[in-house]
Amino acid sequence: MDHRFSGRHAPLLRRLSIVGTLSEEQIAAISALPLTVRKVNAGQEIVRQGDRPTQSCLIIDGLACRFKIIGQGARQIFSYHIAGDIPDLQSMYIERMDHSLSTLSAAMVGYIPHRALEHLMQTQPAVARMLWRDALIDGAIFREWMCNIGRRSALARISHLLCELVTRYRAVGLADLTKENSVIIPLPMTQAELGDAQGLSIVHVSRVIKQLKTLGLISISRRTLTVLDWAQLQQVGDFDTDYLHLRDEPQLS
Amino acid sequence: MDHRFSGRHAPLLRRLSIVGTLSEEQIAAISALPLTVRKVNAGQEIVRQGDRPTQSCLIIDGLACRFKIIGQGARQIFSYHIAGDIPDLQSMYIERMDHSLSTLSAAMVGYIPHRALEHLMQTQPAVARMLWRDALIDGAIFREWMCNIGRRSALARISHLLCELVTRYRAVGLADLTKENSVIIPLPMTQAELGDAQGLSIVHVSRVIKQLKTLGLISISRRTLTVLDWAQLQQVGDFDTDYLHLRDEPQLS
DNA sequence: CGCCGGTTTGAAGAATTTCAAAGGGAGTGG
DNA sequence: CCACTCCCTTTGAAATTCTTCAAACCGGCG
Numbered sequence A, B: 001m002d003h004r005f006s007g008r009h010a011p012l013l014r015r016l017s018i019v020g021t022l023s024e025e026q027i028a029a030i031s032a033l034p035l036t037v038r039k040v041n042a043g044q045e046i047v048r049q050g051d052r053p054t055q056s057c058l059i060i061d062g063l064a065c066r067f068k069i070i071g072q073g074a075r076q077i078f079s080y081h082i083a084g085d086i087p088d089l090q091s092m093y094i095e096r097m098d099h100s101l102s103t104l105s106a107a108m109v110g111y112i113p114h115r116a117l118e119h120l121m122q123t124q125p126a127v128a129r130m131l132w133r134d135a136l137i138d139g140a141i142f143r144e145w146m147c148n149i150g151r152r153s154a155l156a157r158i159s160h161l162l163c164e165l166v167t168r169y170r171a172v173g174l175a176d177l178t179k180e181n182s183v184i185i186p187l188p189m190t191q192a193e194l195g196d197a198q199g200l201s202i203v204h205v206s207r208v209i210k211q212l213k214t215l216g217l218i219s220i221s222r223r224t225l226t227v228l229d230w231a232q233l234q235q236v237g238d239f240d241t242d243y244l245h246l247r248d249e250p251q252l253s
Numbered sequence C: 001c002g003c004c005g006g007t008t009t010g011a012a013g014a015a016t017t018t019c020a021a022a023g024g025g026a027g028t029g030g
Numbered sequence D: 001c002c003a004c005t006c007c008c009t010t011t012g013a014a015a016t017t018c019t020t021c022a023a024a025c026c027g028g029c030g
Helices: A010-016 A024-031 A114-123 A125-151 A154-171 A191-198 A202-214 A230-236 B010-016 B024-031 B114-123 B125-151 B154-171 B191-198 B202-214 B230-236
Strands: A036-040 A045-047 A055-061 A064-070 A074-081 A100-103 A107-113 A183-186 A218-221 A224-227 B036-040 B045-047 B055-061 B064-070 B074-081 B100-103 B107-113 B183-186 B218-221 B224-227
Touching: A010 A024, A010 A055, A010 A125, A024 A114, A024 A125, A055 A114, A064 A191, A064 B125, A074 A125, A074 A191, A074 B125, A107 A114, A114 A125, A125 A154, A125 A191, A125 B064, A125 B074, A125 B125, A154 A183, A154 A191, A154 A202, A154 A224, A154 A230, A191 A202, A202 A218, B010 B024, B010 B055, B010 B125, B024 B114, B024 B125, B055 B114, B064 B191, B074 B125, B074 B191, B107 B114, B114 B125, B125 B154, B125 B191, B154 B183, B154 B191, B154 B202, B154 B224, B154 B230, B191 B202, B202 B218
Parallel strands: none
Antiparallel strands: A036 A107, A045 A100, A055 A107, A064 A074, A064 A100, A183 A224, A218 A224, B036 B107, B045 B100, B055 B107, B064 B074, B064 B100, B183 B224, B218 B224
């Protein structure tokens, strides 16, 4: 983990440094991005479908998700976003939002004007490349979720999702370890929100999670996930980190 | 429809002109892209998961799809690609393919070296912007498919997919009309391939298509789809063109 | 004419949803 | 500090959607 980063831009710097190596100049340029920080409660819509934003959101702390409400009120969640993510970077290039962005926990959100981002991308092409790479990885995650929802069992889906979250939290240094080397990450979303992400009903999510607990693979308490058997959880979830395109694959013992 | 376009680059030019307006200079620059054209049979893998391509593929004619094989042989198709699409543009920025690209019909495929694309994007920033926009729309389609697979009934899923294909074929001028103003598009894929796209079994796809025929919404013959009741098909499929971000929404009577 | 891949059909089975109700747990107000 | 409340989770039972299996059918092509 890089300790050069501090302040409100730190999560973004950490995030980008898993995509590529940042020079001092680039770090300075990113740190100079104007950032209007706001504290947001859980369950607030930050950007709405149909909006034409002139700024993008950096998640500084907490959990957010992108989603769309379809037909008779069903919700599909497309992605979860943790500290360092810019979930709506694409609004720079696609004016009209075709989905919404919402917090799932209390969160710190920083707003960056598109103008500033454009200037950054013009003056620091290497950073632009990182941001684009990031957007493409975003798409890779969508594809993997399609595999989940379309072709995996409910048990595999939830396991896979938990594996992804663990891997992403670890990548940005936000996962903790127990004495026994079990990984701990925040899991602030409700089971309804897990279901909306993986195309499952609340009831079934509950049953599947119970099964994972019974199998001794995980435990959950106080909105916190502990992975008790990482190897097994990966296997049940048919999980392979490839699609996350991490530069240095973090290895778990 | 723009008639300035001819030759093997024409499908790409038509495709980009639905994203933005092309100047003569841009048309010239795109037409100058080196293009190695190959005729490919149906069902051939063009790019494989794990590859590190140095060129990207332009679909000049025919149908292709991106997909991944998971777990015990199940296949998830992520997207269909018609003439003018560059399905693996992203391999310029993400070295290692996390999925495969395959033809679904006999096709003409043009290979463009990444180097040439990079040069184009550097010298024609507006074209670069269009290509990026295109990549982001790609992601928007993934998201809509997630809604389909995760939250819509089988009948709605198939209807929605057919609506999308009709809309995309129309956008690039590849849809025909009957005397009665019904839209006709190619539908070369098998029902197994439709199922793999929408997370359904062959059997169920067959039943759903039968139902759509019985309802009088569509007819299919000789790998060709005729939409008999566009309004109704859209409604059944909960279809809204928003997510395709077309510049000029093509209106159907 | 016969083959072959793809489609259709029927029947049985599995996974998941829906409905309904009870059970917890964390924060709030008395 | 207790009791209440609200939201979330859990459980059971019935219903539904979709899958699987198996077999027949169909249409284009050699």
